[in-house]
Amino acid sequence: MNIGQASTGSGVSAKMIRYYESIGLMPAAGRTQSGYRVYSDRDVHLLRFVRRARDLGFALEDIRLLLGLWQDDARPSAAVKDIALKHIGELTRKIAELQAMKRSLQHLAEACHGDARPDCPILDDLSGLDDAAGEAGSAACCR
């Protein structure tokens, strides 16, 4: 099958399939005499694996490890779980970071009239007017 079919069948764009090959995440595909890449059902299966892992937010380097374990019948499941737990940790950290931003920003936005007048607690906070008064909207209160 051609790269287009492999793409449709796996949900990975042809561009990305070539890229994964170029960085050695995928084995180099076979070629027709005219140079077209040729894929098997097994390749599509592998691509789907990569796509699912991407959907779970794994970095390509982690996926490289996961693929290695997947294809190793003697893998200890602990090795897989380690990678997953590490990733969960990263997700947790990132979520907390974004939530802190959101919280600060929400306080500021609530304090902002949002009308035609120019005074704006959001800009005041960004200006560093934390020092001014004890306004509840300061981002500093949430960091």
Added chain:
Amino acid sequence: MNIGQASTGSGVSAKMIRYYESIGLMPAAGRTQSGYRVYSDRDVHLLRFVRRARDLGFALEDIRLLLGLWQDDARPSAAVKDIALKHIGELTRKIAELQAMKRSLQHLAEACHGDARPDCPILDDLSGLDDAAGEAGSAACCR
């Protein structure tokens, strides 16, 4: 003051200060005869503004708008609030996305023994064995 002092005083690296100048986020700094950039307290204030906005997760293009509003005494606070609300929306979306990943992955990790044996629900899920049984750990159940 030199770029090093401006960096220390603002918490923005010298590298980034030059970058912000190159993309027009900062006005071009004055120069000494020998070519060193020269900064004023006002510049440091501006840099601090940028840094705080970055800390809140604003993209540089949004910060460009915020800086424009900051320096416009006739700005309507609604314009600022719009930018903030839009960003809150993006944060909310991103947080939800990461949380969905985390939830799926946590289910899978809980179902994984994490020992020396090779069988692993995480790999099973990535392999597309959703089709197999009604395992609670499937990522599909959370998407």
Added chain:
DNA sequence: TCTTGACCTTCCCATAATGGGAAGCCTTAT
């Protein structure tokens, strides 16, 4: 005055993962 170390300059490269697009070859159906 000379040296030395710390600081500055510009320029190029790298990151992570993805998409856009051009120029040109291949295949297939009409």
Added chain:
DNA sequence: ATAAGGCTTCCCATTATGGGAAGGTCAAGA
């Protein structure tokens, strides 16, 4: 035979940041 659509490679862009090299500058001490 010709057109359409698929494939190839190659280059560029994204976002924000850092690393590092090669070379100029400044300040302080010997």
